[in-house]
Amino acid sequence: MRPLLRQAGTAAATLACPVPAPPSIAATCRQLQHELDEARAELTQVRSLLERTREGERAARHLANHDGLTALPNRRAFLDKLTLALVQNRAQGRDLAVMFIDLDRFKDINDTHGHRVGDQLLAIVGTRLTQAVRAADIAARLGGDEFACLLQHAPSLAHIAQVATKLFDGIAAPIQVGGLSLHVHASIGIAICKDGQTLDAEQLMARADRAMYHAKRQHCRFCFATQEGGVSGV
Incomplete structure (x- = not known):
């Protein structure tokens, strides 16, 4: 149970x-x-x-x-692009040209109208340089009132001079900033690296820089650096 x-x-x-x-x-x-x-x-x-x-x-x-004011490549980027272009052009057997551009009497504009006006002028110059060169070419701001242009393919001195004249005239055209009509001119130094040369980016820029200072002293539109390192004005 x-x-x-x-x-x-x-x-x-x-x-x-x-x-x-x-x-x-x-x-x-x-x-x-x-x-x-x-x-x-x-x-x-x-x-x-x-x-x-x-x-x-x-x-x-x-x-x-890039430069914060103009949005153009800065000096470091320009030198990098120039170094690459030199390597490519040697492989392809082509010439290239570098233009060193300095704005004349830009300090007077800054001193007279202030840095804000000067900055706007620099931005406009940067735009004009970009518009004046081919899409394959490079415009850059190196700093201050110094700019540079790289012509990736420079078939002749006549072509380079034509581009330099276009740059010079574009910069010299009146620049409107607010109610001001400003005028500024450029001194341009040009250095060419021909096929077979072994110049590096810094050496080529140094030649263009020397040619630019010669153009400024001689009050001419632009000067070419010769293959021997001298200069010739135009």
Whole structure:
């Protein structure tokens, strides 16, 4: 009799504590969908953060290689591009030319009208230089009132002189800043690296710089650096 009572008690306990039923398929799907949505949201956040980081890196590289006032390549970027162009042109057997450009009496404009007007004038000059050269060529601001242009392919002295004249005339045209009509002229020094020469970027720039100072002293539009390192005015 007692064994029967113990069995009955065990059965009653089993009925009082039933085994939990497994979750339905629908509930499981809802949970999985919720987890998937959370994972997608986290992935979107990571992608957004990564893109902002890349944009920041691109902006930093641009600032490191461009002039903040004119948005032109700066001296470092110009020298890098010139170095690359010299290597490419030697391989292709082509000549290239560098123009060193200095604005005459720019300090007088700054002293008379202030640095804000001077900065606007420099920005306009930078735009005019970019518009005056071919898309394959490069205009840059070296600093202060000094600019440079790289002619990637210089087929003849006549072509180089034509471009220099275009640059000179473009800079000399009246510049409107607010209610002011400003006039500024440039002294341009030109150095050519001919096929077969082994000049590096700094040497070529130094030649163009010397030619620019000769143009300034002689009050001529531009001067060429000769292959021997001298200068000849135009």
